[in-house]
Amino acid sequence: MQEGFEDSVRTRMGVKKSELTDTDIRDKFIAELAETVTIKRVxxxxxxxxxxxxxxxxxxxxxxxxYLLAPTMPNKIKYKVSTIEVKWEKLKTDWEKRAEEFLALYEEALSQIESVNVLTVQSEIFHIAKMTRGGE
Structure with missing residues (x-):
């Protein structure tokens, strides 16, 4: 990973450093996992x-x-602050939906690589994961 990638992640997620720290991003099961998954695909x-x-x-x-961080964000972000001097409320983000968007962007970025082979995944797996009991 390039130096400063944490800022890029925060920018893409639309959050501040106080809401998502470098330590959170660099966590072994976040940054290293993302790199490992990508290396397996490329x-x-x-x-x-x-x-x-x-x-x-x-x-x-x-x-x-x-994609990995999005589901953890509701626990990190304050949506409402109310004190004697200040009162504000942020619009809530559907982080599950954002996670799906980030996964789609991940696939799109991989699909743009032309100089080496990129392994594809079977999209049926994603459809199975989204199936509900009512659809059986």
Missing amino acids: PEYGKIVDEKDLMFLESAVNYYIC
């Missing part, structure tokens, strides 16, 4: 020299980090 990532493909690869990792 086994020849070390052979990429094309600047655009490197950008797409890095973007993919950042989007996967966002």
Whole structure:
């Protein structure tokens, strides 16, 4: 990961550093997992020299980090603050929906890599995961 990737993650998620710290982003089961999952999808990532493909690869990792972090965000963000001097309320974000969007952006970034092979996943798995008992 490039230095400063944490700021890129926060920007994509639309949150402040006080809401999502560098430590949260760099967590082994967030940043390292995102990198590992991406490496498994792009086994020849070390052979990429094309600047655009490197950008797409890095973007993919950042989007996967966002995907992993999104479900944790409701516990990190204050939506309402009320004191004697200050009172404000933020609009709530549907973080589950955002997670799905980040996963789609991850797949889109990977699909843009042209200089090496990118392994595809079977989309049926995603459909099965979303099935409900009512659909049986």
